Amino acid sequence: MKKLILFLITLCLVPMAFAKKESSMNTKEVAYLAGGCFWGMEDLLRKIPGVTETEVGYMGGDLKNATYNIVKTGATNHAETVKITFDPSKLKYSDLLRHFFKIHDPTTTNRQGNDVGTQYRSVIFYTSPEQKQTAEEVKALVDKSNAWKKPVVTQINKAGDFWSAEEYHQNYLQKNPGGYTCHYERKLDF
Secondary structure, three states: OHHHHHHHHHHHHHHHHHHHHHHHHOOOEEEEEEEOOHHHHHHHHOOOOOEEEEEEEEEOOOOOOOOHHHHOOOOOOOEEEEEEEEOOOOOOHHHHHHHHHHHOOOOOOOEEOOEEOHHHOEEEEEOOHHHHHHHHHHHHHHHHHOOOOOOOOOEEEEOOOOEEOOHHHOOHHHHOOOOOOOOOOOOOOO
16 A cells, blocks of 8 residues: 555656746746947857847837838937847846946947947836836946946837847847957956
8 A cells, every 4th residue: 555655646746846847947037138249249248157048139219110121210219129049947138138238339329339229228128117117226226336426327118129130130149250249248347
């Protein structure tokens, strides 16, 4: 009888252990960050341990089915945005945002390097109340640190529709290693 009970317990526990392991393997979260030209942003963000996927596109604008040809005019209010899929067990959202604040200049309004226009503004698009709170906390921390000598102007907006950019923009700097970018990781502490 004891052997039968042990056998039945084992039958119940093994699937539960497997389910726990499988669900932890499927853990992912999505973040949307805009900080200037998406080519350089995507290239640096994809290299952060814990990031599993990146995609460039457009968010925050007034036009459905946004395309590069219309967004580049600055007339649609879209920002060039990177969609980042990451494993929160390996990368905290707050740490992702700290990287974000190191790879672009969050003190310039509608500008990154030579790129000027609303499509190049600094924005954190949050997908949940927890992301919004974390974004506000990290932005305040960065601003208070004075690592940047001017005030941080990064917007924190609710995520809306994300329009995937054209294929030639995806992984652009991997396809074109000598391509243009004004992004690099600064040695800042906050």
